Amino acid sequence: MSDTDNKDEFDFLPPAEPPPSFTQEVDHYHEQVEAEDFGMVEDFGLQMEFSDEDLLPDNTAPSSLNIGFVGVGGGGNKMANAFIELGFNKALLVNTTGKDIPKNVTEEHVVLIPDSDGIGKNVDYGKEVLSQNGAIVEDALRIKLGKVDWLFVLAGGGGGTGSSVTALHPVFERYMRSVQSSGKVVYVVSWPTAQENLNPTIARNALTLLNDVAPHPHIVLDNERSTRLLRGRIGMLGMYPVANTQFAKSFAQILKLSTEDSPIQSFDSKDLETCLGKDGRAFLGSTMIKDPNTGKLGSVILHNCMNRSSCPPPKNKAASGALILVASEEMVADPRVSKHLESAIAYVGGRCETLFSGVYVRKNVPGLIAILSMNGLPRGN
Numbered sequence: 554m555s556d557t558d559n560k561d562e563f564d565f566l567p568p569a570e571p572p573p574s575f576t577q578e579v580d581h582y583h584e585q586v587e588a589e590d591f592g593m594v595e596d597f598g599l600q601m602e603f604s605d606e607d608l609l610p611d612n613t614a615p616s617s618l619n620i621g622f623v624g625v626g627g628g629g630n631k632m633a634n635a636f637i638e639l640g641f642n643k644a645l646l647v648n649t650t651g652k653d654i655p656k657n658v659t660e661e662h663v664v665l666i667p668d669s670d671g672i673g674k675n676v677d678y679g680k681e682v683l684s685q686n687g688a689i690v691e692d693a694l695r696i697k698l699g700k701v702d703w704l705f706v707l708a709g710g711g712g713g714t715g716s717s718v719t720a721l722h723p724v725f726e727r728y729m730r731s732v733q734s735s736g737k738v739v740y741v742v743s744w745p746t747a748q749e750n751l752n753p754t755i756a757r758n759a760l761t762l763l764n765d766v767a768p769h770p771h772i773v774l775d776n777e778r779s780t781r782l783l784r785g786r787i788g789m790l791g792m793y794p795v796a797n798t799q800f801a802k803s804f805a806q807i808l809k810l811s812t813e814d815s816p817i818q819s820f821d822s823k824d825l826e827t828c829l830g831k832d833g834r835a836f837l838g839s840t841m842i843k844d845p846n847t848g849k850l851g852s853v854i855l856h857n858c859m860n861r862s863s864c865p866p867p868k869n870k871a872a873s874g875a876l877i878l879v880a881s882e883e884m885v886a887d888p889r890v891s892k893h894l895e896s897a898i899a900y901v902g903g904r905c906e907t908l909f910s911g912v913y914v915r916k917n918v919p920g921l922i923a924i925l926s927m928n929g930l931p932r933g934n
Contacts, residue, residue: 565802614640621701627653628709672713679717710759820911831929838862851900872929
């Protein structure tokens with residue numbers, strides 16, 4: 554990696570079980586039927602075969618996990634598009650209307666539910682439509698994604714299609730079993746702004762979505778927090794695209810760093826899988842600290858990550874977590890700073906039952922970069 558690559562690498566930061574097998578019984582009746590009677594059937598095989606031409610290209614973004622994304626509804630489609638733009642090609646956009654699909658997304662990524670033109674913010678109807686068309690989504694997952702181990706499902710709370718997304722959970726689980734995935738389904742959902750929540754239907758739909766994903770691993774992105782962090786720097790038109798891109802880049806950086814070796818301490822794929830696999834809510838935050846030479850570094854990291862994240866800050870201890878630090882060569886060579894880094898890891902570790910950590914070295918980083926994940930948070934936390 555060249556020195557110039559570091560300039561944009563962390564620009565997301567805010568300012569300072571397999572299917573059962575069946576034994577097929579001999580059918581003596583059908584043995585007497587002439588094969589030519591069924592000449593219109595090309596293949597009697599029990600398992601469908603698909604051409605590799607149907608598969609989406611492999612992800613080009615570096616990742617220690619074999620990962621795929623499914624965006625459901627307008628908000629989920631836009632989040633999925635942010636990941637596609639970073640090189641995560643294994644991504645599908647599912648919607649009940651083509652009007653909400655970003656214009657720059659190519660057709661091979663799109664799964665349009667037929668005979669519908671939106672849900673009209675009616676979650677009961679949305680769940681019915683998605684359930685009835687689950688086979689279409691399942692076929693697309695198998696044909697286009699092939700095998701992924703981790704499936705991230707993205708949806709916006711408040712609308713009709715996105716808020717109905719868990720109607721597809723049996724489809725996601727069945728797909729994961731069929732390709733013998735080693736990971737889980739993880740939801741990333743957004744919470745409406747305070748102004749949007751003044752609409753009782755939007756507020757009710759968002760709460761339904763939050764309750765539906767609660768038993769599963771999930772991340773909540775609070776749009777009120779997102780807009781507050783960007784207001785005054787980004788106009789209304791670009792606010793949500795920038796927020797989506799910042800989240801995607803932050804998560805992508807974790808996936809990337811978990812592929813790398815560190816001369817100090819590595820955060821590897823098993824660490825990441827342990828964190829992501831915890832049921833319940835997860836928190837993700839990041840910060841950059843200009844001068845890490847302080848005895849209160851752990852407190853500063855925790856405070857900044859929580860205050861500058863789109864995720865609601867956790868109130869209680871997490872089941873597991875990760876603290877990834879990226880420092881300059883000068884920082885890790887300084888005994889005083891190194892001592893503060895060790896103390897910071899211990900301090901943050903007190904907020905998790907188990908903390909995984911990694912310390913990476915980059916040339917010319919403008920400050921200490923910290924990425925914090927807290928997973929398996931109790932419900933209501």
